[in-house]
Every structure is written in C-alpha cells, then in structure tokens.
Amino acid sequence: MRGPKPLAGQKGLSSSLATSTDSATEPSENPMAGSCTPTYAPTIMKFRVEFTEQAGRLRDYLPPADRRSLLRLVSKIAENPYGPDTHLAYTNDDLTRSSWSDSAMVKYIVVPAWKVVYVVEADIYDADRGFNII
Secondary structure: OOOOOOOOOOOOOOHHHHOOOOOOOOOOOOOOHHHHOOOOOOOOOOOEEEEOHHHHHHHHHOOHHHHHHHHHHHHHHHHOOOOOOEEEOOOOOOOEEEEEEOOEEEEEEEEOOOOEEEEEEEEEOEHHHOEOOO
C-alpha cells in the first residue's frame, strides 16, 4: 500500500516528516536505533560489557530502580572484574564469576585477552515484592 503523493519540493517524504523541525520527534531511519543506546552508567570502564540474550532481556524489562541497581553492579564489575566483591560462582568452574549488590546478582565470564566481560545471568532478589523467593 502506498502513501500519499509528495507535495512539490518534498522529495518523497510524507508531509508530517518534511514539515517537522524538531529532530527529536522524527522517527529514526534505523529500526534498531533503540538497542544502540548506552545501557550502563557513563563511567570509565576497563572492560567492555556484553549481555547474553537472556540477561539483556531481563535488563531491558526491569523496573527503572532495579535496572539502575543492576547497571551500577555491572559498571562496578567492568571496572574490576576480579575485585574483592566477586568470587567464583561454582566449585568445579574456574571461569564463571559472580557478584551481587543490593538486590541485583550477576554471573559473568571475563575474557582478559579481549577486555570483555560477558554477563551470562542476571537476576534480582526482593522477597517483599515477590521476586525470586527461595
């Protein structure tokens, strides 16, 4: 289905796009632009952070306060993945590390050669609100 014909001098753009002067209200040409936005606190990081699909989905769907808590923890991990607040997650695995802060918990893998921290699993614990009651 085609849209309306462009008016003279609009070069094929719809009238709503051509007359808009505020670039913040124009729709992005790149449909994936929303996923390219920074997702962590703007601190100087020593390691780049990558999320698995499952951990990234949780990060995106968390309420804002919980998301800030999770991203604060990820930012701290990126600064020092072997810091005193971290430990090995499993007794039979020398690769997967874990850390938690407030109600956020993260399991991650560090690849020092590539300066990358892969967040494998992320979760929140808040029994008062019914999250992950054990």
